[in-house]
Amino acid sequence: MDKYVVIDLETTGHSALKDDKIIEVGMVVIENNKIIDNYSTLLNPNKKIPPFISNLTGIYNKDVMDAPTFQEKAGEIVDMFDNSYLIAHNVPFDLGFINAELANNGFDILTNSVLDTVELARILYPKAPSYKLGQLAEYLGIYHDDPHRALSDAVVTGKLFLKLKEKLASLPYETISHLLNIEKMLKSDLYELLHNRQEELAFSAVENSAIEVYRGLAFKHIKEAETNRNSLEVSYGEYLDRIFEVNGTMHRKMRNYEKRTGQREMSEIIFDSFQIHKHALIEAETGTGKSLAYLIPAIYEAVKTGQRLVISTYTTQLQAQLLEEEIPLIRNLVEFPFEVALLKGKSHYISLEKFERELVSHQHDNYDITLTKAMILVWLTETDTGDIDEIQLPSSGYFYYKKISTDTEGNVDPHSPWFTRSYYQKARKRAQQADIIITNHALLCTDMFNEYQLLPGYDKVIIDEAHHLEETASRHYGLKLDYINMQYTLNQIGTTDEIKSLGRILGKYSSFDQDKLPLEEWNNVLVKVKYEIDDLFRMLSQYVIDQNKKSKSLSDIGRTQYRFENKKENSAKWNTINEMATRLIFYLKDLIHILVIMEQHLEKKEVLEKFDKDDLRGHIQILQTFIDSMEQLFLEEDSLSKVKWIEVETQGAKNAVYLYSEPTDISTLLASDFFEKKQTVILTSATLTMKNSFSFIQNRLGLTSDRLITKKIDSPFSYKDQVQLLIPDDFPDIKYGNMDEFIYATCEAILSLAEITEGRMLVLFTSYDMLRKSYNLLRETLDISTYILIAQGISSGSRTRLKKNFQTFDQAILLGTSSFWEGVDIPGDDLSCLMIVRLPFQPPDHPIYEAKSNYIKENGKNPFMELSLPNAVIRFKQGFGRLIRSTNDRGIVFICDARIIKSRYGNYFTKSIPDVPINTASTNELMKIAKNWF
Template sequence: MTQSVIHEFSERGALAKHVHNYHNRQTQTDMAVAVSDAIAKKHNLILEAGTGVGKTFAYLIPALLSGKQVVVSTGSKNLQEQLFLKDLPALLTMLDIHVPVALLKGRNNYLCHLRLEKQMQMASQLSEYYIDDLLKINQWAHLSKDGDIGNLTSVAEHSDVIPSVVSTKETCTGKKCDHYYVCFTRKARIRAMEAKVVVVNHHLFFADRLLKDTGFAELLPDPDVVIFDEAHLVPDICINYFGSHISSREIDLLLNGIIKIHKEVIRDSIQLEQLSQRGLLALSDWHNAMYDSQVSDWRKVLANKHLATVSWALQQALTDLSNSMRHHLGRDDQLDLAFEQLYELSQKLQDYFECKDIQAAYSVELGPRFIMLRLSPINVAKQCQQLFDADTRWIFTSATLQVNRSLAHFATELGLSSAQQIILDSPFDYPNQAVFCVPRHLGKVGQSQHTVKQLVDVCVQAINAAQGRTFILFTSHQMLEQVASALQGKVAYPLLVQGQASKQSLLNKFRQLGNAVLLGTSSFWEGVDVRGKLLSCVIIDKLPFVSPDDALYKARAANAERQGLDPFSHISLPQAVISLKQGVGRLIRDEKDRGVLILCDNRIVNRAYGQAFINSLPPMQRTRDLDRALQFLKQIP
């Protein structure tokens, strides 16, 4: 198999015959061989492939030629669809092979015939605009082959109707459903079971593998090989799925649902509604108290007498309602399901409030209109060792996995120390294509007016030198807002600011305008691909260290100290290096790109740990002279 893979990447292979101006990249062939060997010799592989290696084809060709059942998991739906709709069809044609492939999404991406039918039956009670969208969806349902809501173009993606007609675990009746044999989710699973290559995203993979949360038992097949692209995201996703969370929105919906069941079905028990209303009142009191306190660490909540009192009052209200519902079990399927959900939620809430697990972080996230309680394990290596079983070959790849020229940090996080580890550098000519500037005379990083003024001054000079065509990436929304406000009227180029529109809309505008400046935080640090002359400059406000007040970081730091380890070098520094590499990766996207990276944080040159960042970044020209960097920008046509 390895020889076949090498042949397809050679000057006589399929790529040379079908790809215009194809030339063999040794690093791409090296990666393909490493993936092929991992599949054939049954070992796990962790591989960083720098930008430009061509890693997608380097793992897809061995996957297609192996004859094994392979699951390819990506970090985003965009990449998932690119693989399935573009890359895989192209390779199947080039290789002249017929391998069944399937695209599988989470069940809430598929239309549910039963829920649509129920909505249509309620049409007379619905608003006119809602009915318009419902009728369009109903018409589309009869034409669609896969029921994928992503292919629904006649209705806005944020339509209120869509959440009411997509498949959910809670409303799925399985084989009892009248629509079982035409069910889109069931058909998607069948296609996945029959396919040799199945394309999913990380969240679906872990939801299915760990929570069995997709209905119809496991949705995914039991594959021979799993390839994680954008694998740098996997550790955080594992923490999310090995942990648990409770949303105030979840509690609110459940309580209101029980009130509805009382009014429509169990009308002879007013106590159900009274206790549900008492629960809603307790939820409101708790909600208000939590927002007033602005506490992010749950252990601090417990230390506050008032917050602890309203928290336990909420849990008691849910327990009282659960005990009352127990007397009505068996009278109605909806009530029985609501009882199970309430009982489970009440137990989770009690476990969370008791805060007993010293190996976990208990954090509070205050959303726009809801509160999320999150329990996150501080070390998932042991769970991962059980998850990544020996019967499957596990392959992890990304452009950003190494820290200080080592993959040990990533391997240790996932309990994969025995996996083969390979770093393949980008084939791009970074010394000639890019300049990395840390301007002299920068003050101490922070939120002071002087810091903002310095940053704005650098941004104005760089934007003018680049004639727009700039990304400014921030580590905080607060700094983004201050700089965005200060730049108004100081530059003559269009400013696109995160929050003004969706991420995709802002990127489309950036590409269309050709001279724009885009200001964004974490979501723009990765998964963004702007090639050529449209993007010439990336400015980063400071090194992306996690906040020392972050609940998960504090719990991990305390655990590291108990083991005699330094939390900064073992946790904070590696995370910051990988995050910075993601932001830097926006600049040079192909072999013809040229550009300047400006980092407005002199700690990278003034502190000893700065060398770990520099060693992990591409080998760009380095300078402290901002004028030299500006001159390079001005020479980019």
């Protein structure tokens, strides 16, 4: 069958079952890889079109008033599908609507073979940043002239399908064969396309040198890079002149380059720190160009001395920016070769050996696992790194990926054929040969706490986004235990008669005296362990709910939090919890004992394969970490130096519980394990100071003044001309229990400002609960035909997706909490107004803050001034930094929290941001100021 008909619909809503109707049909016909025909009609839905849909599509009630009904056009539509595939971008939606209308109007429903371009794009373009039609079209260079109109979308979907068909035809025989094996579980009817391609390849003698095949698995052949070692004769001053000064490479090779004095100054401070073996704290305000400022001396130092240097970032977003934008730019500027390598933890890299073994078992595959396998099969033919962060797996695909990451490999034999093909080993080798290693804070800290065995040796390191180092280090010195992970692990091991890990291993060696093994005992104990975990976590959930009726602490992700200390939890209920934990530890020890017997028995018979031995040892290891964690949480003596707390999903299952433990003060550990051992550590960020002082961050990280350089680099932006800070003096005071009134006043201010700035507002909350209440109130009062309201945790999608949606619509208001306070760049006209609802203090009963405060008090200091205020100021500076991202940006910062002007500590906030005009007046007066300013 070589006829494909693409359909796209515009409808009054998302659900045919809720009586939403079709308002426009667009179709294109493809034969012989060309679009040969199209069809389009508006339809009268006999109901009102919602304003949101009209805004999106440009189709209004007046446009469909005289249009035909579906009944009148059904015959024409059905005839077009004769003897063809049905293609749509999200088939269940379009086919669901068409078939509902056909059934309602007395026609037979369509039963064509289907091809879903969303699913096919996920499989064939696994690296695509998004699978929405518009963004896919942009990614693949397909012109889209009229988004959200049916015919234009159908044409684009048709062109997309032809690209997908082309991509399918480029895949090697082995990949096609594996896809054929799992095709039945996919939504698209791919059998014929895959089978035809397999037949073509079976009789083709063309070798593809870009692809390597081992044990039936096809993956991209990666050539080893040759490293060029150069000696640098030029002095550092001359090197900087050649880059920064008139006729330097910056001026010659960068378009619209504006010299920033702070950039060269920062480069010089970093170089000096390297020479005198000192550490440095450098706050580089927005617009300094700090990435280039630290890369320039880092590369010079590494190449000149022949000693590698590490650069660590907190977010993968910044890592990608360094690798994709900054490093290529610097290669152009410095005019000598240097090597850069990215190295992450083992869990980021796929294990080809594990994947090849897992690929053959389909017994328990659900749709997400099948889709994950298909995506990985195609991705392996194009990835150079094997880093899973390159692709977006479906949600439960990450559980499957856990089983096939390098983390699960155990000790790899260097003589194994898989070793030379290991992505992780290749990444390590590249890192060993590189001048610069880019990594993340998580791996840097894991390496630190594992006696520096993971990263290749280094003496100098630059830590960007350094305000996150303390929390990352605390997490790595701490532990986390949760119900989902424990049960998932036990389910993966399984009983002896299931086709899970243990059953599979025993099945392979069934002829080796297994009657001597305690198989029945394993099954009995496993059932008890799972029951005990369920019971314990339900009990913990109820305990937290009961305790929090007295004092309610809600995290910014909507979880209830409770800090516990064994000796202070005196109730009978807590004693029961301790007894349950002790009983669970005994049962877990029993499981480990049985696994050890099994491993020894099969080892004695000299039949146990390395892969199965690794699996058994891996299970023993993870069960032991469960025991260690339980003992630390419930049985160890409490100490001031550790904080332990429980988080419970307020809307989740009764056992959706997470247990944590972290050190209350990481400074002495960092001082002895890190700063004393390294020659130079450069810590930089846009937010390190409070009122121009570095003392807070210096104390929290354990940096001593005798080996420390500090410097604040001012922003080149003209904040006085670019920003107006507005603070109302007539908002209700929350302190007196006026929460609802405060939220009401906030929403009124949002509505008034939205009219002045035409939307384009980012509203930052410190509490998810307040965000949700504001969203509900705004939904009732906002003109939804004019403004698009997007809210974190309510509107679906990741932070990046919400940000893109915000930028897509002209008049949008984005409500964010937690992660939106930093790392979100919305430059230019897309953002004109930033509202900060409350100063970002952590609630005093937040578990970690409460414990750290007690620790500070015990040491005779003031927790508010030493911890609470500095953290809030740094968070505030991060939020403030969202507005101005370039020289041409202009905007308003509106702060609803009058504490910034009324409290004795308010000027710590205003004196910690760039100097901007501050306006304090009634809300009404401030609106006039805002209107005039714009």
